[in-house]
Amino acid sequence: MAEAAEQEEKKGRLEEPTPKLILTSSPHQLSQDSIERIMWTVVLALAPASLAGLYFFGWGALYVLIVSVCSTMAAEAIYQRLSGNSMTVTDGSAAVTGLLLGLTLPPGSPWWLCVVGGFFAIIICKQLYGGLGFNPFNPALMSRVFLLIAFPLQMTKWPVPRPFFSGMDASTGATPLGNLQVARLTGKGLGKAAELNIWDAFIGNIGGSIGEVSAIALLIGAACLLYKQYISWHIPVSMIGTVMIFSGIFWVIDPSKYANPVFHLFTGGLIIGAFFMATDMVTCPVTLKGQLLFGFGCGLITVIIRMWGGYPEGVSFAIVLMNIVSPMIDRYLRPVRYGSVKKVEGRR
Amino acid sequence: MWTIAGEGIHPTDRKSETSSIPISEIKPPAKVVIPLSQHIGAPCDPLVKIGDIVKKYQKVGEAKGVVSSPVHSSVSGKVVAIGRFPHPSGNQSNSIVIESDGKDEAIDSLKEHSDYSGLDPDVLKDIILGSGIVGMGGATFPTHVKLNPPKEKKITAVILNGAECEPFLTSDDRLMVEKSREVIEGLKIFMHIMGVREGYVGIENDKPGAIEAIKKSASGTNIKVISLAKKYPQGAEKQLIKSVTGKEVPSGGLPMDVGIVVQNVGTAAAVYNAVRYGIPLVDRIVTVTGNGINRRGNFRIPVGTLLEHVIAECGGLAGEPGKIIFGGPMMGIAQYSMLVPILKGTSGILVIPKGEVAFEDFRACIRCGRCVQACPIRLLPNMYSILCEAGKPKDAEEYHILDCIECGCCTYVCPSRRPIVQQIRYIKAEMRKAKSRVA
Ligand code: SF4
Ligand code: SF4
Numbered sequence: 001m002a003e004a005a006e007q008e009e010k011k012g013r014l015e016e017p018t019p020k021l022i023l024t025s026s027p028h029q030l031s032q033d034s035i036e037r038i039m040w041t042v043v044l045a046l047a048p049a050s051l052a053g054l055y056f057f058g059w060g061a062l063y064v065l066i067v068s069v070c071s072t073m074a075a076e077a078i079y080q081r082l083s084g085n086s087m088t089v090t091d092g093s094a095a096v097t098g099l100l101l102g103l104t105l106p107p108g109s110p111w112w113l114c115v116v117g118g119f120f121a122i123i124i125c126k127q128l129y130g131g132l133g134f135n136p137f138n139p140a141l142m143s144r145v146f147l148l149i150a151f152p153l154q155m156t157k158w159p160v161p162r163p164f165f166s167g168m169d170a171s172t173g174a175t176p177l178g179n180l181q182v183a184r185l186t187g188k189g190l191g192k193a194a195e196l197n198i199w200d201a202f203i204g205n206i207g208g209s210i211g212e213v214s215a216i217a218l219l220i221g222a223a224c225l226l227y228k229q230y231i232s233w234h235i236p237v238s239m240i241g242t243v244m245i246f247s248g249i250f251w252v253i254d255p256s257k258y259a260n261p262v263f264h265l266f267t268g269g270l271i272i273g274a275f276f277m278a279t280d281m282v283t284c285p286v287t288l289k290g291q292l293l294f295g296f297g298c299g300l301i302t303v304i305i306r307m308w309g310g311y312p313e314g315v316s317f318a319i320v321l322m323n324i325v326s327p328m329i330d331r332y333l334r335p336v337r338y339g340s341v342k343k344v345e346g347r348r
Numbered sequence: 349m350w351t352i353a354g355e356g357i358h359p360t361d362r363k364s365e366t367s368s369i370p371i372s373e374i375k376p377p378a379k380v381v382i383p384l385s386q387h388i389g390a391p392c393d394p395l396v397k398i399g400d401i402v403k404k405y406q407k408v409g410e411a412k413g414v415v416s417s418p419v420h421s422s423v424s425g426k427v428v429a430i431g432r433f434p435h436p437s438g439n440q441s442n443s444i445v446i447e448s449d450g451k452d453e454a455i456d457s458l459k460e461h462s463d464y465s466g467l468d469p470d471v472l473k474d475i476i477l478g479s480g481i482v483g484m485g486g487a488t489f490p491t492h493v494k495l496n497p498p499k500e501k502k503i504t505a506v507i508l509n510g511a512e513c514e515p516f517l518t519s520d521d522r523l524m525v526e527k528s529r530e531v532i533e534g535l536k537i538f539m540h541i542m543g544v545r546e547g548y549v550g551i552e553n554d555k556p557g558a559i560e561a562i563k564k565s566a567s568g569t570n571i572k573v574i575s576l577a578k579k580y581p582q583g584a585e586k587q588l589i590k591s592v593t594g595k596e597v598p599s600g601g602l603p604m605d606v607g608i609v610v611q612n613v614g615t616a617a618a619v620y621n622a623v624r625y626g627i628p629l630v631d632r633i634v635t636v637t638g639n640g641i642n643r644r645g646n647f648r649i650p651v652g653t654l655l656e657h658v659i660a661e662c663g664g665l666a667g668e669p670g671k672i673i674f675g676g677p678m679m680g681i682a683q684y685s686m687l688v689p690i691l692k693g694t695s696g697i698l699v700i701p702k703g704e705v706a707f708e709d710f711r712a713c714i715r716c717g718r719c720v721q722a723c724p725i726r727l728l729p730n731m732y733s734i735l736c737e738a739g740k741p742k743d744a745e746e747y748h749i750l751d752c753i754e755c756g757c758c759t760y761v762c763p764s765r766r767p768i769v770q771q772i773r774y775i776k777a778e779m780r781k782a783k784s785r786v787a
Binding site: 019021022023024025026027028029030031033034035037038130131132133134232281282283284285286287288291330334335336337338339340 | 359360438515586596597600601665668669670671672673678679680681682683684685686698702705711712713714715716718720721724725727728730751756759760761762763764765767769770773
């Protein structure tokens with residue numbers, strides 16, 4: 001009886017029409033990577049540097065980071081609501097911008113500075129160009145440059161590191177690069193200004209922006225991005241290499257006037273800039289050859305500004321300036337395509 | 349995970365699901381639908397009419413034109429219909445429908461050659477042409493045509509393609525493990541025809557069993573087995589030539605421009621069977637896999653067997669199917685009907701359940717460059733995508749779009765889910781249209 005029913009059912013099934021099959025073009029398998037995954041991984045990769053910043057600068061760093069991230073995300077949401085575009089606040093790109101911006105601000109910056117920076121970054125530097133993918137400049141950096149020019153006083157007030165629970169009072173000092181600039185501009189020779197405790201600089205116990213002081217924390221995050229292949233080595237290596245080589249040449253020529261390469265490596269925003277900002281995929285060249293050239297340009301401009309410019313630090317300016325030529329690099333520096341070299345021979 | 353720029357990608361491959369399952373037979377189908385178009389080139393002319401009684405291996409379609417290849421019956425029985433039937437390419441094609449009598453009676457004129465090493469190359473080429481052998485890696489280019497390069501192209505080496513770089517597929521792998529001798533004998537026949545002393549078998553190193561078996565069968569010959577690093581699309585002719593010999597085929601050129609002929613391992617085994625036993629190409633090994641099918645494995649399936657029959661023989665569908673793909677997931681073709689037949693070039697049947705087919709809107713290009721680094725031809729896929737979207741397909745020519753081999757690497761890696769290959773195909777079609785208007 002049951003068997004007969006089963007037979008009936010089978011017969012019925014065979015008469016069913018072909019199931020509705022989905023017809024789309026190959027490839028039928030896609031990688032797991034998405035914009036969300038990439039962006040939130042960058043946020044994670046910035047976590048060590050953020051934590052180091054919190055450790056060295058305490059509450060003054062914490063609220064700067066929080067206010068920056070909240071204001072970029074809010075700016076993105078508000079803009080998209082008003083313009084009627086689809087909501088992409090959760091894709092992580094606004095969070096990355098906010099975090100990067102916060103990390104490049106001095107600890108203890110006033111809250112309104114973060115808010116102004118956050119809105120400027122998202123609305124002027126990103127959404128007005130058409131949103132993620134269309135912005136020619138790295139929004140966080142562009143915003144930092146804007147703040148540097150518009151609010152020089154607030155942007156150069158540097159508290160000395162005051163590790164959590166150390167019980168010291170907040171006091172302001174200068175950054176190593178700032179000291180260098182003063183020595184340079186007064187023309188008295190570098191003297192003590194170019195001295196640096198390498199260990200302190202490596203772990204981050206020096207003055208500077210929240211996220212740029214701890215080399216080790218930044219390198220841990222960078223290693224994660226390199227491992228995930230979200231960035232390639234080309235830009236960081238060529239940028240840092242260029243800075244080291246050029247500053248090295250001048251240092252060898254006259255060490256009393258120029259700081260040594262290691263000093264340049266560990267002070268200011270070279271490491272965070274090279275690994276996290278110059279590598280911003282939207283604004284750097286797409287080819288690896290182009291990235292090498294891009295990194296070289298960033299390095300060169302950084303050195304020029306640091307050695308002869310009117311600002312103590314040149315990384316932000318260098319990267320933003322190179323962003324301008326990035327489309328041109330892509331246009332003229334194309335990969336050599338397979339089989340193109342022997343074209344003449346093949347056409348015989 | 350690590351990929352060198354310009355050398356393709358490492359998609360998740362899921363080959364282990366079928367790579368250790370030996371080749372087995374399925375219950376012979378009661379009916380086969382044999383398309384007269386199973387190769388690149390002009391379709392065949394039918395040699396039979398409705399009502400004819402045919403034997404297994406009997407030629408039922410004659411090649412028409414230079415780049416064509418005949419078709420043979422894979423069963424014995426009666427011709428019940430000739431007409432347009434669904435074809436895996438997505439169109440309909442003229443096909444011969446034969447109802448099997450279940451006896452699998454072969455024609456009695458199969459010509460054996462126990463010693464084929466002394467045969468004249470022209471005789472061998474005729475046997476290959478007469479046996480309906482086409483490239484079994486999926487491109488289905490008639491084999492005899494590839495073995496007939498113009499006189500001025502000096503051929504120096506034959507490479508057998510055992511890379512099998514498409515995810516999921518293991519049919520070539522199993523063939524090499526189980527039939528290594530046939531594969532090597534086939535390669536020797538190719539080398540004899542081309543008059544060359546250099547023979548290579550390129551196999552990706554995720555198939556240690558195949559490498560070992562082929563090495564063993566090739567010992568004592570001057571055939572070199574090359575173990576290749578695993579990456580997609582290494583099985584594409586131009587990529588394989590680069591991996592094995594370091595040479596690059598000139599842009600717009602063919603392998604013979606660098607003195608090389610590439611053949612698939614399955615094709616080599618088919619050639620051996622045709623030359624040694626006179627057996628034409630009427631069946632092939634197919635990997636049936638994917639989460640949407642109940643029994644996975646590698647099966648020897650008669651050409652013309654309907655998808656429906658194969659699915660039933662593999663325990664039926666597991667749940668609701670989303671996509672059924674002929675070939676691998678990177679370059680295979682999604683099917684629209686359960687009534688499409690297995691062809692000479694069908695390397696795999698991949699059943700993806702409905703839940704695994706993701707639909708996502710694509711977004712703006714974030715210029716991440718992943719597609720650029722993934723492209724094995726070292727093109728700028730992002731530009732094609734952007735130009736297509738901007739309605740400027742013409743400008744893509746400047747970016748050498750015609751060199752694109754449509755491997756899909758760019759689309760696979762794009763985090764914005766941009767349908768780059770589809771856009772490339774669209775641009776190419778537009779360019780063809782423009783050209784034909786001018787001409
Ligand atoms: S489909 Fe074309 S453009 Fe895309 S990766 Fe392959 S060869 Fe390059
Ligand atoms: S992979 Fe996609 S998002 Fe990235 S550059 Fe290519 S097209 Fe643009």
